[in-house]
Amino acid sequence: MNIFITGVSRGLGKELAVHYTGTGHRVFGFSRSALDFNDGDIKKLKESAGFAYYKGSINESSDVKTAVDEALKFMGGIDVLINNAAYKLFKPPDEITEDEYGESIRTNLTSQILVCSAVMPHLLKAKSGKIINLSSNAGMTHYGDGTAYCSSKAGLIAYSLSLADYLKDKNVSVNVISPPTFSTGDYRKTSPGINHGKLVQSESVIKIIDYIIFNKKFITGRNFPVFKLKTLIKYAFLKHIEFIDYFFQLRLK
Numbered sequence: 001m002n003i004f005i006t007g008v009s010r011g012l013g014k015e016l017a018v019h020y021t022g023t024g025h026r027v028f029g030f031s032r033s034a035l036d037f038n039d040g041d042i043k044k045l046k047e048s049a050g051f052a053y054y055k056g057s058i059n060e061s062s063d064v065k066t067a068v069d070e071a072l073k074f075m076g077g078i079d080v081l082i083n084n085a086a087y088k089l090f091k092p093p094d095e096i097t098e099d100e101y102g103e104s105i106r107t108n109l110t111s112q113i114l115v116c117s118a119v120m121p122h123l124l125k126a127k128s129g130k131i132i133n134l135s136s137n138a139g140m141t142h143y144g145d146g147t148a149y150c151s152s153k154a155g156l157i158a159y160s161l162s163l164a165d166y167l168k169d170k171n172v173s174v175n176v177i178s179p180p181t182f183s184t185g186d187y188r189k190t191s192p193g194i195n196h197g198k199l200v201q202s203e204s205v206i207k208i209i210d211y212i213i214f215n216k217k218f219i220t221g222r223n224f225p226v227f228k229l230k231t232l233i234k235y236a237f238l239k240h241i242e243f244i245d246y247f248f249q250l251r252l253k
């Protein structure tokens with residue numbers, strides 16, 4: 001498989017790149033930082049003939065175009081697009097500046113759309129392909145200091161499911177994954193004080209991505225939430241209230 005992944009310099013994106021190059025697939029990565037080849041995982045990527053990357057921002061349309069062109073040159077085609085890059089901003093809404101809101105919506109929503117739009121013509125031409133977008137539990141539930149992040153991730157779910165509907169008869173699938181806070185190798189290094197054993201592990205998220213990529217069935221238009229029980233209860237409660245509100249509105253008519 002030829003897999004294009006955004007945000008490979010650290011976290012889940014880096015682990016996905018290591019996982020797929022290590023299992024014989026070709027990976028083209030795209031992130032702003034130069035990859036740190038002193039990092040053991042990234043060293044593995046450097047040594048793999050199946051990996052190349054472009055240093056640029058998904059927020060720049062010229063970078064997106066160049067990255068897609070370079071990916072096509074390196075891999076000969078794109079079978080899977082994993083939109084993983086994100087800007088995680090958590091702050092009280094009255095402290096978030098206009099620029100920060102702009103960057104959050106731009107990175108987590110508008111630029112994800114831009115990358116999908118740049119890759120889509122190649123998938124349509126090949127008459128097959130898979131798009132997997134990384135949203136978050138935050139796009140389905142709400143947090144007071146998550147106004148920027150939650151709204152951008154909720155938008156990404158709505159966009160992904162709408163695009164799936166548009167592409168459903170064209171053999172191009174679109175799915176979205178909405179995990180809760182999960183632990184990655186890098187997160188364990190940068191935040192050793194957190195009890196990582198209590199968190200969902202990045203391996204569980206990778207398993208879902210594997211499930212979508214390698215399933216023989218055409219899976220599309222699905223949001224995989226990877227809920228923890230506490231979030232599931234909160235989400236079920238919110239949906240329950242919406243349901244009650246719906247019947248209440250019927251009574252008002």
Ligand SMILES: NC(=O)c1ccc[n+]([C@@H]2O[C@H](COP(=O)([O-])OP(=O)(O)OC[C@H]3O[C@@H](n4cnc5c(N)ncnc54)[C@H](OP(=O)(O)O)[C@@H]3O)[C@@H](O)[C@H]2O)c1
Pocket residue numbers: 006007008009010011012013030031032033034056057058059083084085086087088107134135136137178179180181182183184186
């Ligand atoms: N970790 C969690 O607990 C969690 C929970 C739910 C959902 N998610 C979602 O899962 C995905 C991966 O999370 P993560 O924790 O691994 O993220 P992360 O550690 O913050 O890494 C984000 C990646 O995105 C890249 N990136 C950011 N802005 C970019 C831009 N403008 N252009 C290109 N690349 C950019 C970063 O690289 P550069 O800075 O080098 O560009 C980095 O490689 C994200 O979509 C996140 O929202 C994460």
